[in-house]
Amino acid sequence: MRVFRHLATSLAGFSALVAAGVFVFTVALTFAVSLFKDVVISGWSVAAGQVGPWFVLFVGVHVIHNVLPVAVAHGRTRRELLGAATGFSVVFAAAMAAVAWLGFAVEGGVYALMDWTAGDRGLPHAYFLMYLVWCAVGMLLAAAFDTSGLAGLVALPFGIAFAVMAKVRIPGSGELPFLRNEMSLLGAGWHVASAVAWLLAVAATWLIAKNMPVRSKSA
Amino acid sequence: MQVDVRGLTVRYGTITAVDDMSFSLSGNKIYGLLGRNGSGKTSLMSALAGYRRPVGSVLLDGAPVFENARAMRNVCLVRHTTDAADKGDKVVHALEYGKAWRETWDDTYARELVELFGLPLKTKVGELSLGQRSALGVTIGLASRSPLTMLDESHLGMDTPTRYAFYDALLQDFMRHPRTIVISTYLIEELASLLEEVLIIDNGRLVLQEEADVLRSRGTEVTGTADDVDAFTAGLTVLSEKSLGRTKSVMVYGTLDDAQLVHARRLGLELGPIALQDLFVHLTEPVGGLR
Numbered sequence A: 001m002r003v004f005r006h007l008a009t010s011l012a013g014f015s016a017l018v019a020a021g022v023f024v025f026t027v028a029l030t031f032a033v034s035l036f037k038d039v040v041i042s043g044w045s046v047a048a049g050q051v052g053p054w055f056v057l058f059v060g061v062h063v064i065h066n067v068l069p070v071a072v073a074h075g076r077t078r079r080e081l082l083g084a085a086t087g088f089s090v091v092f093a094a095a096m097a098a099v100a101w102l103g104f105a106v107e108g109g110v111y112a113l114m115d116w117t118a119g120d121r122g123l124p125h126a127y128f129l130m131y132l133v134w135c136a137v138g139m140l141l142a143a144a145f146d147t148s149g150l151a152g153l154v155a156l157p158f159g160i161a162f163a164v165m166a167k168v169r170i171p172g173s174g175e176l177p178f179l180r181n182e183m184s185l186l187g188a189g190w191h192v193a194s195a196v197a198w199l200l201a202v203a204a205t206w207l208i209a210k211n212m213p214v215r216s217k218s219a
Numbered sequence B: 001m002q003v004d005v006r007g008l009t010v011r012y013g014t015i016t017a018v019d020d021m022s023f024s025l026s027g028n029k030i031y032g033l034l035g036r037n038g039s040g041k042t043s044l045m046s047a048l049a050g051y052r053r054p055v056g057s058v059l060l061d062g063a064p065v066f067e068n069a070r071a072m073r074n075v076c077l078v079r080h081t082t083d084a085a086d087k088g089d090k091v092v093h094a095l096e097y098g099k100a101w102r103e104t105w106d107d108t109y110a111r112e113l114v115e116l117f118g119l120p121l122k123t124k125v126g127e128l129s130l131g132q133r134s135a136l137g138v139t140i141g142l143a144s145r146s147p148l149t150m151l152d153e154s155h156l157g158m159d160t161p162t163r164y165a166f167y168d169a170l171l172q173d174f175m176r177h178p179r180t181i182v183i184s185t186y187l188i189e190e191l192a193s194l195l196e197e198v199l200i201i202d203n204g205r206l207v208l209q210e211e212a213d214v215l216r217s218r219g220t221e222v223t224g225t226a227d228d229v230d231a232f233t234a235g236l237t238v239l240s241e242k243s244l245g246r247t248k249s250v251m252v253y254g255t256l257d258d259a260q261l262v263h264a265r266r267l268g269l270e271l272g273p274i275a276l277q278d279l280f281v282h283l284t285e286p287v288g289g290l291r
Helices: A002-034 A043-073 A078-114 A124-167 A182-186 A189-209 B041-048 B091-101 B107-117 B130-143 B160-176 B212-218 B226-233 B258-267 B276-283
Strands: B003-012 B015-025 B030-035 B055-060 B075-078 B148-152 B180-184 B197-202 B205-211 B219-225 B237-244 B247-253 B270-273
Touching: A002 A043, A002 A078, A002 B091, A043 A078, A043 A124, A043 A189, A078 A124, A078 A189, A124 A189, B003 B041, B015 B041, B015 B055, B015 B197, B015 B205, B030 B041, B041 B075, B041 B148, B041 B180, B075 B130, B091 B107, B091 B130, B107 B130, B107 B160, B130 B148, B130 B160, B160 B180, B197 B212, B197 B276, B205 B212, B212 B219, B212 B276, B219 B226, B226 B237, B226 B247, B226 B258, B237 B276, B247 B276
Parallel strands: B030 B180, B030 B197, B075 B148, B148 B180
Antiparallel strands: B003 B015, B003 B055, B197 B205, B219 B247, B219 B270, B237 B247
């Protein structure tokens, strides 16, 4: 619980600040764009659907690459950290999805006032699953590369597959190569696939990181 | 805390850093872990601290340490690379980790040490000088009050007054809170008076483990005329010898018995102790048939 509390307090506060900054920037940018052309998409949906997952992925990397060695150095086991990180990924993804939706609500008011068109925003649980999977993929890749160096590349195709899978239901993500109308292909089944991807990514992270050595950092 | 190591091996690819090592530490002593660069000190300590899965067994009070929450709580290893904080963390964050994650952490003592070493709380760990990082490591190690505390080259970059402050703090804290402390160092003579027992390792193997006082008595410097010294030391394990004109000085390893002492006196030889550091140097060199 001590490790979870640390992750939640240190990273959630930081993430909230980043989200607030990105929101203000997005609205300002939308105003700037509106001076030259009509606004037909939600700026915040670009931030939440394209930038957000990368931020969440790097938080996942940070948890394994930076926090795990520090936790071990302070007498905590890898299993304790991984347990806390797994719980944290769920809470963090939910918080990020809530922030995304709060952003849509505020942005909706601005758009209505300015008579702009927002377009499709997707569903809240699609954002939750996307953040959940991307955070787990970040943890998986950090565990793989930190444990095995370049051999960690083996985990990369799996990470990419999981990440792409979790983004299918997010508007504006683009179509997959060789596969058209993938959103209608599985429908809500993509959510199930995302949940399975998260489970697999977390399981693989546990498998790899439970024996991860704490190496000396370069001074 | 009792430490039992059996058949410990640590490998990095084709390099064997610790080679089938076995020893026990009986606890509540200050141990010196001495070895040359690359002898396997850090790898050994890393395995003792659960930083890496051991091949062989590492038991703390009879329980395996690796991924054993109860055992891990009782261990603190400080390497000079400051594992206990991220480079982007401020010094105050490193102390907060200790306070949050260690039941045995003494935050008041940590703040005292921060003041003693003049550490800037708001500065990032990555921006500290080498000496300041070492001081932070010592602060984390001592304030952890872990039953097994290991300090790996913790004096690196410290200036002389800071090192002496560290030695004083270490001794005072050990007297107040006896525990098992293992220190690896190359400044052997500076720390020699603190060490109760010494382990010397070389090429990943344990060369010897001995009480520091016993170890000192194991070496004798024999000085006299060259012929007399040669006659006296014939059959003894000679670590090194120096000659100046007809005078010769030889360091021998092994305890001299009463008959040998009488013999030396009869020959008019001078017998004197040798420094721990000299013993270490010679024991880790391929001389004397000891390795």
